[in-house]
Amino acid sequence: MEQVTTPSPEQKHSFVRKTNNIGERIIERCVKIIGGVAVVLIFLILLFVLREALPLLMGAFSQSQTAQSTAQSSLSDTLNLKPEVYNPDVILSEHQAPEEFAPEVYNPDVSVPTTIHAEKINNETEAEGDHITLANILGTVWQPVSTMPKFGIMPLIIGTAKTTFVAIFIGAPLGILAALYAAFFAPRRLREIIKPMVEILAGFPSVVIGFFCLLYVGSALQNLFGFDFRLNAFVGGIGLAIAVIPIVFTITEDALSAVPKSLLEASLAMGATQWESAYKVMLPAAFPGVFAAVLLGIGRAFGETMIALMATGNAAMVSASIGDPVRTFSATIGAEMGEVIWGSAHYSILFFLGVLLFIVSFTLNAVTELFIKERLAKKLQGG
Numbered sequence: 546m547e548q549v550t551t552p553s554p555e556q557k558h559s560f561v562r563k564t565n566n567i568g569e570r571i572i573e574r575c576v577k578i579i580g581g582v583a584v585v586l587i588f589l590i591l592l593f594v595l596r597e598a599l600p601l602l603m604g605a606f607s608q609s610q611t612a613q614s615t616a617q618s619s620l621s622d623t624l625n626l627k628p629e630v631y632n633p634d635v636i637l638s639e640h641q642a643p644e645e646f647a648p649e650v651y652n653p654d655v656s657v658p659t660t661i662h663a664e665k666i667n668n669e670t671e672a673e674g675d676h677i678t679l680a681n682i683l684g685t686v687w688q689p690v691s692t693m694p695k696f697g698i699m700p701l702i703i704g705t706a707k708t709t710f711v712a713i714f715i716g717a718p719l720g721i722l723a724a725l726y727a728a729f730f731a732p733r734r735l736r737e738i739i740k741p742m743v744e745i746l747a748g749f750p751s752v753v754i755g756f757f758c759l760l761y762v763g764s765a766l767q768n769l770f771g772f773d774f775r776l777n778a779f780v781g782g783i784g785l786a787i788a789v790i791p792i793v794f795t796i797t798e799d800a801l802s803a804v805p806k807s808l809l810e811a812s813l814a815m816g817a818t819q820w821e822s823a824y825k826v827m828l829p830a831a832f833p834g835v836f837a838a839v840l841l842g843i844g845r846a847f848g849e850t851m852i853a854l855m856a857t858g859n860a861a862m863v864s865a866s867i868g869d870p871v872r873t874f875s876a877t878i879g880a881e882m883g884e885v886i887w888g889s890a891h892y893s894i895l896f897f898l899g900v901l902l903f904i905v906s907f908t909l910n911a912v913t914e915l916f917i918k919e920r921l922a923k924k925l926q927g928g
Contacts, residue, residue, distance in 0.1 A: 591903065598896035600888075682894070687861035687872070689881070689891040696894045698901075700861035704778065704871030705847060708857060711782020711867060712789050712846040717839050719786070720793025721828075727794075728801040729809070729823040740798065747791030755855030758784040763856065772868040774858055779867040781857030785849055789842040796841065800834020801827055837913045844909045848902055850875040874898045 684697025727739050762783055763775040772779070804827050812822035828835065853859075858870025859880065878895050885892045 594896055594899045594903065598893055598900050601890070601893035601897045682897075685863045687877075689885075689894070694890060696890070698894075698898070700863050701872055701874050701877055701898070703863055703865075704857065704861070705873040705875075707778040707867055707871055708781045708785055708853060708873060709843060709846045711779055712785035713839065713843055715783060716786035716789035716842060716846075717793055720790045720838070720842070721797050721835060723790070724794050724797035724801060725823050725828065728798055729819065729827065740795075743791050743794050746787075747795065749788075751788060751849060751851040752855070754784050754787050755852040758852065758856035770868070774868065774870050776856055776858035776870060777868050778857060778871045781853055781871065781873075782867070784852040784856045785846040788849060788852060789846050792845055793838045793842045796838035797831070797835050800831040800838070803834070804830045840909050840913045844906050847905055847909075848875055849873075850879045854879055874902050878902075 681696055682698055684695055685699045686695040686697045687700050688695040723739075723743070727736050731739060758780055759776070763777075763780045766772060766780055766783075767775045770779075808826055808830055809822050812826045813819070817826070853873040854876040857873065857876065859872050859876055860870035861872040861877075862869055864871075878898055881891070882895055885895060
């Protein structure tokens with residue numbers, strides 16, 4: 546019998562280079578550093594948003610010294626009100642009647658209301674931080690700039706849901722059908738043109754899409770359907786659908802291309818048509834990727850800012866009609882963050898909206914990663 550000899554460790558690794566050159570080690574180190582910095586930055590951004598929203602989450606709003614001094618100055622200004630003379634330099638001659646050419650008083654009815662007292666203003670100022678309650682946040686009125694601010698997020702939730710639903714209802718079927726056509730029906734030359742063009746559309750600036758909907762789509766749909774408002778949830782949903790279609794198309798087409806061609810050939814051999822094979826065999830086999838594409842499209846529509854800001858009417862209204870203006874989470878943050886007072890209740894509620902956006906996006910990505918890619922993929926593959 547022949548004696549079997551096991552190779553030594555030196556013989557096993559004789560064809561493997563043990564050391565990398567300096568350039569490769571520098572590249573590997575740079576990749577590790579860049580990846581670590583990216584992860585740290587993501588967590589720092591999340592911590593920053595949570596820190597700024599923490600006063601609202603903890604319910605610990607207190608009146609600052611600045612607000613108190615503002616209240617005192619407004620009180621003194623109110624108590625010292627005097628009628629303003631519009632033309633004080635008028636000089637009367639001896640032949641002019643005083644009643645005709647007397648200086649005009651701009652606001653002659655100025656008077657200090659008897660109900661204004663320092664104690665009342667101070668009490669209102671001290672109670673300003675108590676308006677942020679759970680009932681206020683879950684209210685139906687978004688009016689952050691007021692004597693009694695109202696931060697009801699229900700109009701924002703409804704507006705975001707309506708525009709996202711319209712976008713997915715229009716964009717998801719179009720993206721899936723376009724992917725089916727490009728994968729199984731389009732000629733090869735046409736396929737090489739369609740896919741790059743759609744992927745270029747994915748990088749199209751959202752402000753241009755919003756501007757297009759603002760100028761043309763709103764007027765066209767109002768004339769077609771007779772909407773009372775030119776900019777509404779339907780117009781914004783169409784703009785978001787334009788941004789969603791490339792994402793759904795690209796991921797769905799990749800998922801369909803990854804399905805083994807033997808399934809298509811077997812279906813055709815059994816007498817099925819090309820359309821029946823694509824729709825009833827290939828599409829269900831690629832269902833995990835298709836569902837992931839739809840979820841990512843929902844995340845894109847949910848977090849889009851410029852299109853929602855320009856094409857939805859940007860009005861916080863509680864309505865079930867898609868023909869009424871709406872306001873979304875991201876549009877509210879984009880429109881009001883630049884003018885809000887730092888550290889105020891309004892400032893914290895905007896960061897709270899950012900936390901809600903992060904939770905929704907994180908949930909969608911987690912479902913896509915854990916449920917779709919692992920469970921459904923293993924189930925469809927017989928695992």
